[in-house]
Amino acid sequence: MPVQIKGVGSISGLDQGIVVGIATATNFKSGTSNVHSTGYECTNVNASGIITAAQFSGNGANLTGVSGLGTALASSGILKDIFYFDKTMSVSSNTTVNPPASASTAYTHFTEVKIEDGVELTIEDGDALVIDVLGLNDT
Numbered sequence: 001m002p003v004q005i006k007g008v009g010s011i012s013g014l015d016q017g018i019v020v021g022i023a024t025a026t027n028f029k030s031g032t033s034n035v036h037s038t039g040y041e042c043t044n045v046n047a048s049g050i051i052t053a054a055q056f057s058g059n060g061a062n063l064t065g066v067s068g069l070g071t072a073l074a075s076s077g078i079l080k081d082i083f084y085f086d087k088t089m090s091v092s093s094n095t096t097v098n099p100p101a102s103a104s105t106a107y108t109h110f111t112e113v114k115i116e117d118g119v120e121l122t123i124e125d126g127d128a129l130v131i132d133v134l135g136l137n138d139t
Contacts, residue, residue: 070109088112091121098124107133 061075070083089110099106107130115121123129 085109088114091115091119094120094122096122096124097127097129099127104128105130107131109134109136111137 059075059080070085073079073082073084087110089108089112091113097106104126105128109132111132113121113131
């Protein structure tokens with residue numbers, strides 16, 4: 001029969017048990033936790049691996065590694081909806097452009113591509129790289 005603790009107590013060396021009330025434990029660990037509760041809020045969550053959800057909300061201001069139209073001029077106000085991007089893309093290591101078989105063209109919004117000394121930028125046979133795909137070059 002499992003040990004049962006009621007009220008306020010400390011769990012120590014408990015292999016199986018039922019805890020009712022408030023309990024403290026050192027080095028408490030569990031396997032997988034599934035939270036199924038409407039309105040559950042959690043802060044300061046540190047996670048690794050893949051996180052999925054039916055919906056993510058917020059402005060995404062601190063996301064990294066996400067490509068898009070450009071960088072917003074500000075994180076709030078009207079300037080959050082006005083974007084810029086640097087004019088020059090610098091290629092600093094040997095790079096091969098090879099879109100998947102379902103496509104033959106890759107593109108970038110950069111208006112200039114600077115290839116550093118001793119570096120090669122290779123476009124695979126039958127493929128193309130379109131520069132300034134947005135047509136924003138001002139020259």
